[in-house]
Each structure stands twice: as C-alpha cells, then as structure tokens.
Amino acid sequence: MGSPINAKNQMNYLENPLFLLAITFGIYFFSKYIQKKTGWVLFNPILLTIAALILFLRLCNISYETYHSGGQFIEFWLKPAVVALGVPLYLQLEKIKKQLWPILVSQLAGCIIGVISVVLIAKLLGGSKEVILSLAAKSVTTPIAMEVTKTIGGIPSLTAAVVVCVGLFGAIFGFQILALLKIGSPIAQGLSMGTAAHAVGTSTAMDISSKHGAYASLGLTLNGIFTALFTPTILRLLDLI
Numbered sequence: 001m002g003s004p005i006n007a008k009n010q011m012n013y014l015e016n017p018l019f020l021l022a023i024t025f026g027i028y029f030f031s032k033y034i035q036k037k038t039g040w041v042l043f044n045p046i047l048l049t050i051a052a053l054i055l056f057l058r059l060c061n062i063s064y065e066t067y068h069s070g071g072q073f074i075e076f077w078l079k080p081a082v083v084a085l086g087v088p089l090y091l092q093l094e095k096i097k098k099q100l101w102p103i104l105v106s107q108l109a110g111c112i113i114g115v116i117s118v119v120l121i122a123k124l125l126g127g128s129k130e131v132i133l134s135l136a137a138k139s140v141t142t143p144i145a146m147e148v149t150k151t152i153g154g155i156p157s158l159t160a161a162v163v164v165c166v167g168l169f170g171a172i173f174g175f176q177i178l179a180l181l182k183i184g185s186p187i188a189q190g191l192s193m194g195t196a197a198h199a200v201g202t203s204t205a206m207d208i209s210s211k212h213g214a215y216a217s218l219g220l221t222l223n224g225i226f227t228a229l230f231t232p233t234i235l236r237l238l239d240l241i
Contacts, residue, residue, distance in 0.1 A: 014060050020070035027052045044172050046200060050164075085202065088214035096218065103191065107219060110195045111226035114139050115234050123240075132240060134158040136231050138166045140224045141198045148231050152241055163198065170197020171204040186211045194219025 014020075031048035057067055089096075096103065115136050122132045133154035137145040142163050149159040174193050183189060186209065193201035194216035202220050206213030235241045 015062055015066050017070035017073075020062075020067055021073055023056065024049070024053065024071065024074065027056075041172050041176065044168060046171065046203075047168050085206075085213070085217040085220075088206070088210045089217045092211060092214040096214075099187070103218065104222070106191065107195060107222040108226055108230075110192075110219075111223055111230060112234060114196070114223075115227065115231055116238070119235065119238060119240060129240065130155050131158065133235070135162055136235060137227055138162050139196055139198060140227045141220065144224045144228055148228055152232055152235055164200075167197050167200030170201040174201055174204065175208070187215050190215025191219040194221075195223045198223075 028045055028049045031043070031045035031052070034048065035043040035045055053067075056062075057064070118135045118138055119132050122135050127135075130153070133152050134149055134156075136152065136154070137148040137159060140148070140163070142160050145159050145163045146156040149156045170193060174197055175189065178184075178189050178192060183192070189208075190205050190212040193205040193212070197204070198220055202213065202216040205216035232241065
C-alpha cells in the first residue's frame with residue numbers, strides 16, 4: 001500500500017499548473033490526430049478535448065479553480081490568437097473591398113435572422129423570458145455574447161454554454177450542411193461559418209484554406225459588431241424587453 005505522503009505528492013503533481021496545461025495540449029493534439037485518421041466529423045478535437053478534460057478532472061477530483069491556474073495561460077494567448085486572424089483577412093483585403101456592400105448586407109441579414117429565429121423558436125417552445133434573452137446572442141464569441149446578455153437582462157452563464165454548443169455544432173456539421181445546400185463558394189462558406197459558428201467555426205474554416213479562414217474571420221467580426229448594436233433593438237421590436 002502507498003503511504004499517505006506519496007498519495008499527497010501524486011495529487012500535488014496532478015494539480016500542478018504546468019502539468020494541467022500540458023495534458024490539455026496533449027489531449028487536443030491527440031484528438032486532432034484521431035479525427036485526421038478516422039475522418040469522422042463527430043470526432044471534433046474541441047468536443048473530444050472538453051469531454052476528456054471533464055472526465056479527467058472528475059476522476060482526479062480536481063476543481064475548476066485548480067485547473068484554471070494552468071488553463072489561464074491558454075486564455076491569455078487566445079487574445080493575440082484572435083488578433084492573428086487579421087493576417088489572412090489582410091491578404092484578402094483587395095477582394096473584400098470589391099465585394100464590401102454584398103458582404104455587409106449579407107452579414108446584417110444573417111445577424112437579424114439569427115436573432116429573430118432563435119428567440120421565436122424558444123418562445124414557441126415555452127422558454128422563460130430570461131432563457132429567451134440568453135439565447136439571442138448565441139452566434140458571436142463568448143465575451144461579446146455575455147456582454148450583450150447582461151445588457152438585455154439574460155443569464156450570462158447560460159449564454160456562454162449555448163455559445164460553446166453552437167460553435168461545436170457549426171464546426172461539426174457546418175460544411176456538411178453547406179455541401180447539402182450546394183454552396184461551394186469559399187467566400188460564402190467562410191462568411192457562413194464565421195457568422196453562424198463564431199471562433200470555433202472560423203478555426204474549422206482556417207483548416208480548409210486561408211481564404212476560407214479570412215472570410216470566416218470577417219464574418220465573425222461583422223456579426224459580433226452587428227449583434228452588439230442591433231440585438232436590443234430587435235428584441236424591443238419583438239416586445240421582449
């Protein structure tokens with residue numbers, strides 16, 4: 001039998017921030033390897049990593065606060081990573097300028113339809129007012145979505161969970177749905193992924209090509225701006241706030 005001291009040292013090792021950071025990256029890259037080998041869309045690396053980390057933390061009885069001591073480094077580097085999305089955007093700048101108005105109109109339409117459709121469906125299904133308001137900003141990045149939800153009186157934590165689910169759904173099924181609808185243009189595909197599935201969809205688009213990634217980044221940015229600006233007005237017109 002192991003001594004209590006050895007067990008304690010083992011737990012200290014498992015709770016080490018660098019170990020937790022390393023295991024997060026290890027699981028993620030192993031998940032990417034599995035998806036590449038199998039080709040199964042359901043083996044999305046982000047989905048597999050989330051599931052594996054939850055299982056690991058539960059089995060080892062490690063709290064989220066402890067995990068966050070290592071995970072915060074990933075969170076820190078997310079900010080410059082988002083800024084780096086501007087590089088492929090810059091490389092496509094001349095093409096974007098030529099198509100600026102169609103892009104702006106399509107993004108505005110996507111924003112309005114996205115907000116109206118989700119709140120009306122939630123209302124028809126009997127959702128409470130707080131839940132309905134929490135779903136309105138489902139298709140933008142978590143920081144923007146949570147701020148919009150705070151402004152309109154929803155539940156920010158619920159919004160954060162919904163944003164993750166929407167992003168994963170878009171990453172797994174987005175390109176399949178576009179293929180079924182026979183939408184083959186890289187511009188249309190990229191904009192759609194960025195608009196509907198925010199940063200997770202943009203990451204998936206980037207794996208296809210830099211052109212897909214550039215337009216997904218543009219869709220992500222414009223939808224975030226339009227959602228923050230127009231969601232309160234749309235909800236007032238629908239008599240929800």
